[in-house]
Amino acid sequence: MNCSLQQEVLSLLNENAKLSADKIAIMLGESKDTIETLISELEETGTLLKYKAVVNWQKAGIQKVSALIDVKVTPQQGFGFDALARRIYQFPEVRSVYLMSGAYDLSVAIEVDTLESVGRFVSQKLAPLDSVVGTTTHFVMKKYKEDGIILDDPEQDQRLVITP
């Protein structure tokens, strides 16, 4: 399959998951069939994982508590970072898990409904894991940009309505 076409389709959908195959086909000057086939292939191979909305929960009046947790780990014989990460990402409150270079090993982002849930998660779920030797929890106080999307209200179009 045409590699640059694939990249263009992926970047269009990455920007706007709502775009129909039809519209994508027009925008890229391809047939609808080509695009539909390509998208199914990308879905089947797990390249296109999911279509989801970026929500500003605060606007919706729904409180969410987010925290970033630095996790220090001593990998044990036969139980490396990957295995630990897999155990951590199974928890539904975990939004992301990254292996990091530097002062700690795993960075875990969680999103829950209350402050207490963060404490519960860390003390009852994360810290007791065998190879976890320490955690530092940072609460998110305000979100400005999420997943490449600015959460502030967009600025008004300042251009004059008609220009030559």
Add this chain to the structure above:
Amino acid sequence: MNLDDKLSPVVKNLAPSGIRRFFDLVSQNPNAISLGVGEPDFTTPWHVRDTAITSLETGQTSYTSNQGMPELISQICRYLADRYELSYTNNEIMVTFGASEAIDLAFRAILAPGDEVLVPEPCYVSYTPCVELAGGKSVPVPTHARHGFKLNVDELKKRVTPRTKALIVNYPNNPTGAIMTREDWLPIAKWVKQRGILIISDEVYSELTYKGHHVSIASLPDMKEQVILINGFSKAFAMTGWRIGYAAAPGPLLQGMLKIHQYTALCAPITSQIAALEALRNGLTECEAMVSQYDRRRRLVVKAFQDLGLPCHEPKGAFYVFPSISVTGMDAQTFAERLLIEEEVAVVPGDVFGSNGAGHIRCSYATSIEKLEKAFSRMERFLKRHRKAGSTGTAIQTHGA
């Protein structure tokens, strides 16, 4: 005292801008979706703005040389060579207040009272007024939808006189989106050489070329010596508000323009020059990203007009489409006014770009895809109501691009 009488006759007789009247109309309609905007909907890339901010913080607030900052001029030189195979030296380039100032300077530098300038129409609204302000006479040369609004040498031949001093060209074109390929230029170049006519080439949309690569008329063999090339940063780098552009021309012509510039403008603003330098050095990636977004919208818009049954040639440059609305039986002014009032979509009537733009509208796709789609569904409703009697049911069909 009647102050009108104090105005110079040239200024008094200058035709009022057709855009201005329409602007006032649209301004009363705050909910309108405007497809009438002739500037990018992107903001200037952040690193360009950031460089300008730093320059202010470090106190770079002085005049520069009349011609422009030497680093910027060298960078423009390299850019023209790399992108368009143009070989200018530093003393053949000057930095101006947008392409706009360069257009004015070009006409003032070359025109004697009564000299004629061939102006292909439909065209950007400033050319004829600038010619007239410089004491010249503008001679419209029609370009046609059936030729994709390309310039045709036969039309030029019909209108040339012993007083013809120059021809102004603008490709990619505002308002039609037409471009000229090397093959398209060849007969024009040959004729212009023969006649010893100067060419003023306004190439502000050069980066916004979607099929193939922009060809500057100045890059054709032996043409450079009779071309005043004008370009700028407004469209390529989304820098309209910075008011920065440049002209490139052989020594004597550039010196003439520079003479006027040094007395009337002194120099282009230093902050904008610093920003422009950063745009040329590190902004081409963003430029390409913007161009690929325009290209996608361009395809959507052309398809949408085909689906609406409004014949529309395929624009290959700039960010405009110029469909014909004659199937509605309305003139362009009426069409645009009614569309605005009834469906709150603003387009620009084609005749403001010259009389043979009549029967067309200019729509800019420098607008988000969401807005474009909303505008098209409103236009569809509008056209359903206003299809010319007799063509009902057949007007909505596909016309070739």
